[in-house]
Amino acid sequence: MPRKRTTTTQAADANGARAKSRLPKGLKNADLVDYYTRLIQVRSIDERIWALNRQGKVPIAASAQGHEAAQLGSLLAAEKDGDCFLFPYYRDLALKVAAGLTPAQTMMSFMGKAGDPYSNGRQFPLQGADLPNKIIQISNVVAAGLTQAVGYALGCRMAGEKTVVLVYFGDGATSQGETHEAMNFASIHKLPVIFICENNRYAISTPKTSQMAIEEFSDRASSYGFPGITVDGMDLVSCYEATREAITHARSQGPVLLEMLVERFMSHTTDDDDRRYRPEGEVERARERDPVVTLARTLIDEKILTQKQVDAIAAAALKATDEATDIADASSPPDESGLHDMVYSP
Amino acid sequence: MPRKRTTTTQAADANGARAKSRLPKGLKNADLVDYYTRLIQVRSIDERIWALNRQGKVPIAASAQGHEAAQLGSLLAAEKDGDCFLFPYYRDLALKVAAGLTPAQTMMSFMGKAGDPYSNGRQFPLQGADLPNKIIQISNVVAAGLTQAVGYALGCRMAGEKTVVLVYFGDGATSQGETHEAMNFASIHKLPVIFICENNRYAISTPKTSQMAIEEFSDRASSYGFPGITVDGMDLVSCYEATREAITHARSQGPVLLEMLVERFMSHTTDDDDRRYRPEGEVERARERDPVVTLARTLIDEKILTQKQVDAIAAAALKATDEATDIADASSPPDESGLHDMVYSP
Amino acid sequence: MAVKSVIEAVREAIREEMARDPKVFVMGEDVGIRGGVFLATQGLAEEFGNDRIIDAPLAEASIMGIALGAAFRGMRPIPEVQFSDFVWPSINQLIGEAARSCYGTHGALQVPMVIRMPYGGGIRGGLFHSQNVETHFFHTPGLKVVAPSTPYDAKGLLKSAIRDNNPVVFLEHKKTYRLVRGEVPDDEYTLPLGKADIKRTGSTITVVSYGLTLHYCLEAAEELASEGVDVEVVDLRTLTPLDTETILESVKKTGKLAVVHEDNITGGVGAEIAALAAGQAFEYLDGPVVRICGPDVPTMPFAQTLEDAYMPSPDKIADGLRKLAAY
Amino acid sequence: MAVKSVIEAVREAIREEMARDPKVFVMGEDVGIRGGVFLATQGLAEEFGNDRIIDAPLAEASIMGIALGAAFRGMRPIPEVQFSDFVWPSINQLIGEAARSCYGTHGALQVPMVIRMPYGGGIRGGLFHSQNVETHFFHTPGLKVVAPSTPYDAKGLLKSAIRDNNPVVFLEHKKTYRLVRGEVPDDEYTLPLGKADIKRTGSTITVVSYGLTLHYCLEAAEELASEGVDVEVVDLRTLTPLDTETILESVKKTGKLAVVHEDNITGGVGAEIAALAAGQAFEYLDGPVVRICGPDVPTMPFAQTLEDAYMPSPDKIADGLRKLAAY
Numbered sequence A, B: 001m002p003r004k005r006t007t008t009t010q011a012a013d014a015n016g017a018r019a020k021s022r023l024p025k026g027l028k029n030a031d032l033v034d035y036y037t038r039l040i041q042v043r044s045i046d047e048r049i050w051a052l053n054r055q056g057k058v059p060i061a062a063s064a065q066g067h068e069a070a071q072l073g074s075l076l077a078a079e080k081d082g083d084c085f086l087f088p089y090y091r092d093l094a095l096k097v098a099a100g101l102t103p104a105q106t107m108m109s110f111m112g113k114a115g116d117p118y119s120n121g122r123q124f125p126l127q128g129a130d131l132p133n134k135i136i137q138i139s140n141v142v143a144a145g146l147t148q149a150v151g152y153a154l155g156c157r158m159a160g161e162k163t164v165v166l167v168y169f170g171d172g173a174t175s176q177g178e179t180h181e182a183m184n185f186a187s188i189h190k191l192p193v194i195f196i197c198e199n200n201r202y203a204i205s206t207p208k209t210s211q212m213a214i215e216e217f218s219d220r221a222s223s224y225g226f227p228g229i230t231v232d233g234m235d236l237v238s239c240y241e242a243t244r245e246a247i248t249h250a251r252s253q254g255p256v257l258l259e260m261l262v263e264r265f266m267s268h269t270t271d272d273d274d275r276r277y278r279p280e281g282e283v284e285r286a287r288e289r290d291p292v293v294t295l296a297r298t299l300i301d302e303k304i305l306t307q308k309q310v311d312a313i314a315a316a317a318l319k320a321t322d323e324a325t326d327i328a329d330a331s332s333p334p335d336e337s338g339l340h341d342m343v344y345s346p
Numbered sequence C, D: 001m002a003v004k005s006v007i008e009a010v011r012e013a014i015r016e017e018m019a020r021d022p023k024v025f026v027m028g029e030d031v032g033i034r035g036g037v038f039l040a041t042q043g044l045a046e047e048f049g050n051d052r053i054i055d056a057p058l059a060e061a062s063i064m065g066i067a068l069g070a071a072f073r074g075m076r077p078i079p080e081v082q083f084s085d086f087v088w089p090s091i092n093q094l095i096g097e098a099a100r101s102c103y104g105t106h107g108a109l110q111v112p113m114v115i116r117m118p119y120g121g122g123i124r125g126g127l128f129h130s131q132n133v134e135t136h137f138f139h140t141p142g143l144k145v146v147a148p149s150t151p152y153d154a155k156g157l158l159k160s161a162i163r164d165n166n167p168v169v170f171l172e173h174k175k176t177y178r179l180v181r182g183e184v185p186d187d188e189y190t191l192p193l194g195k196a197d198i199k200r201t202g203s204t205i206t207v208v209s210y211g212l213t214l215h216y217c218l219e220a221a222e223e224l225a226s227e228g229v230d231v232e233v234v235d236l237r238t239l240t241p242l243d244t245e246t247i248l249e250s251v252k253k254t255g256k257l258a259v260v261h262e263d264n265i266t267g268g269v270g271a272e273i274a275a276l277a278a279g280q281a282f283e284y285l286d287g288p289v290v291r292i293c294g295p296d297v298p299t300m301p302f303a304q305t306l307e308d309a310y311m312p313s314p315d316k317i318a319d320g321l322r323k324l325a326a327y
């Protein structure tokens, strides 16, 4: 694995319009179809919860729109590897859902209903843990998960396992002291941790230039003596391949920093209005590289699916989202008698 | 100022024995004599407080022995500049004393007597602030001073001043998250701050290899986009010159990271016993490069002083230390009625 | 006088003090063009420039440490913590350093700094956007702690806090931001730190509270009034300095004390008020000291049902007061 | 039975639990070859290797966060904070994260972790090596808090803490480390968390304390005994869970309560004990609840004179008890 950043061809020629996924190495067509199916499901849920927020049914949501290729590309690599554990962050809706939640479980989480798989309605949607799908994110305190991920990797090593830990965070999180501490410890102990920065150049309204004085965050890896790579986070295959490589490296040699350049299509959360601070047209331009559209186009161009099949997948996803919404809407919130449960573990 | 590290010739050929100061650029002979006078005074006090600790009169002390060239070299540069402010750390005994304390004031601080100029007996010796000498170090919490120093520089800029802030810390402090945060903020705002790491390769017993996975700490500067320099911290002139350059750079272009390679001659503090963890002979070898001895040799070799003059300076220092000890010993501790004073400022 | 919301009062106080004193500046996450996530600094970057309304990197420890350093240089920083839940990474600079800078230098250094933070729950914020953090500051000598309940108090106290030469933690209950509105004088005014305010006089029970729950206490007091029980409601306004005199006087008058807050009951501010009465008004107490407070559950679940179960409410308070009255 | 010091008891407890369970490991600054600055882990790196006695970088936040992550994986970490004064940079991981991991995942995650830290003053540690930090943890639901006073208690409680599935803050008063010695059984034993211990039975006054000042209370009780006043001394041993039953029973028996601790008085643990009595033993109280505690001064000056002025002492305690007895 090179110690310096690589840019994918995709990133290099991506001037927005008409970007197109390359065909993957080591992925079967069936993988791509599966990926697309999940991607479109996730997007459909993502759009729905935003609408449900406006209807007063979902108190808060952070959208993954624009980050999906990064989240699903890396997830796919982790799944192919088979022995990875994930510490995502609050924007990783696509990752968390695609990792194994049903649409109904997801909707229950967003509405704070009993049976929310992450926290049983105690936390913000999809905060907590989903151990069956090998995911922990106990809080949305920015950067707090990084040292925990490193510790998890340490615990795995102590237990004699070869698990690689993927920990996700935004460009804003790079400023936190704990991000430094986590990378430093991981480098000293050569722990199998992949630090994945989903860099969308904004922390709420704060632009990257107010967050760091360097061009590429991945450059910071060299100050810990491990490799840092920047990839086009709008491109599924780049994200998949870079993560696969990183997993191999991490398991044998220690940490890797993977910066994925993504776009935030929506406001920071449903509570935010990005028109206050984003230049006009920026989001529209970014949307021309929408990973959902891009992948659909590739599947059709490469004759893996027909337009009709693509439409059918989208229709099925929409239907699943509709059903999930109804189920969640009709289900009960946690009973107030449970307020005191599990303050302590038995 | 180069963006990459420079090693002084001194550092390059310093294999311990017979190291010798180069003659300085831009320093007068009188400066060197003044420097030597302060150096020997500081050393004499440093040795005395260790002895006083063993007699039960000084509860705790951290020695600067081996760090003096770094501390006084940079201090001298700051003094020559005339518009610098210092945020030292607990090991900067030599710096703090040479910056303007009398030996008696110093001793009062170590004995926790009323009139201790730093905290009036409230804190560990020489912790607090010495504003007349442009020094603040409010605590000995490792790395807590770095962001404060950056904030001080920001305040100076807001007030329309050109002050350059020098902040000092050890290699252990590099691991703290706040060190990252301080350097990051300073780089974004291009603040005139010089981060001076007195790298003695130990944090109490913890060796540098357990603290970082890189060879030279100064390499980390590149991840903030500012220059990092490593100099031989046992060599007065290297430290002086590097700091002078850094001050010029900082004032016009923003932060600089200055790593000074030093040796800790004594145990971590009077409470520590470094024989538990340091390889035999290491300290003895390090002492062959003692900055006090080295400078005396230079002064004599270059015929700036005679051996006799050097001896006379040493004798005067010892006498001053004796007198200061007596004064401090005879003076009163703070009255207990003052316990509640200044919890709040009026 | 115009009717304003708490957030408007806060914004006005900052604006006026910035106009009055060029040393005052704001630093925090998204305080600039965004105007803060609650819009406390809306429009101020335009008015005062980005050098005095500084968008900080996402790193609370440095926000606090840098503000502290600037205060050492004589500036009057107002660092903003976006939600009180995120103050923890900065707490060493606050509890360890800022609170002790004056004491530890025997007065050589002052820390004229106001640390603003929205706190508290009842807004579906879940575990990490609802926290009550006041006790940690209340228990730290060297800090002052302010927790206003009304727009009038918020403005007057914030202006005093900014002019104070000590680190002041200024706690704004985020549910009051838009919910609580009230008259705010057009003319300049300040309110002294350290003075509680009797928001309702009464003779049979003293209720001590602050922030959001103060309003719930007033509602409960109304309810009890209709039942013939005359409740005095003391609004602490500042937790430190604590106005022990007003509290003790009221307790001595009524003989019965209840303390209400949203923060976890054990070791909360209410414990201190109870201990104060048990220690210094013992002879006057006609009944046990009652605490109606948040339960000992990590603050505070997201689901509406659980949040309601956690929160003190006018009904829960009225119940408690009723029992105490009957004692 | 052999007579041992507190530090020896602590070391033995760690050693035995590490031998018993390979999942137990220690991480902290200088815990390895140096054996910790107080030598709590002396010899353990040699015995268990550097993979289980890990010399951490100087970065408390990561020590805590990494320990927490390892606990998620089923390990049983014992992070050491070198002095409690340095716990602040790590407090988000402790108060914000560890304390809420179980609650916030509805029990999916456990945190079997013991955070050891030397705390307290009276050793010329000055402002930054003397701090009492217990209140911050005491006020955090989700944490358990232990503060033993004797070698016997320290060993038995530490072993239980290590076997507990929750984050336990284990506070070792550094002045007791070598000063306090006592019998420790040769055979394996544990002591339950959540049980106070009546270290001296008496009938006229209840004194509640913990840690170093517990011994001062016993001294004061002896002095008062010689004056005919019979003092009961309750050692809390664990602050959370708080043994309210033992406290209330004792207060109901004696009718008078004093609380003693070194930590700042306002909002300290003593306030909760006082509030507890004022709320639940009101009818039994024959006098005001007295608190003999550290003053509201940032802990604690370096000069001997000032440190003495700060510290509760047997004399100061005896004075307070004498007055209460005379009430």
Ligand SMILES: Cc1ncc(C[n+]2csc(CCOP(=O)(O)OP(=O)(O)O)c2C)c(N)n1
Pocket (backbone or CB within 6 Å): A091, A140, A141, A142, A143, A169, A170, A171, A172, A173, A174, A198, A200, A202, A203, A204, A264, A268, C029, C058, C060, C082, C086, C089
């Ligand atoms: C410690 C902390 N401080 C502040 C916040 C409030 N906050 C939530 S998200 C966010 C911005 C994060 O930006 P980034 O890391 O770039 O992630 P993105 O949302 O862009 O994916 C902020 C400031 C928080 N959750 N935690």
Ligand SMILES: Cc1ncc(C[n+]2csc(CCOP(=O)(O)OP(=O)(O)O)c2C)c(N)n1
Pocket (backbone or CB within 6 Å): B091, B140, B141, B142, B143, B169, B170, B171, B172, B173, B174, B198, B200, B202, B203, B204, B264, B268, D029, D058, D060, D082, D086, D089
């Ligand atoms: C936050 C914090 N953690 C731990 C300590 C205890 N401690 C004091 S000095 C020290 C080692 C510092 O090493 P380094 O930064 O290399 O400075 P040096 O003493 O070698 O000059 C430690 C761990 C402290 N003072 N502050």
Ligand SMILES: [Mg+2]
Pocket (backbone or CB within 6 Å): A170, A171, A172, A198, A199, A200, A201, A202, A203, A204
């Ligand atoms: Mg971002």
Ligand SMILES: [Mg+2]
Pocket (backbone or CB within 6 Å): B170, B171, B172, B198, B199, B200, B201, B202, B203, B204
């Ligand atoms: Mg060092």
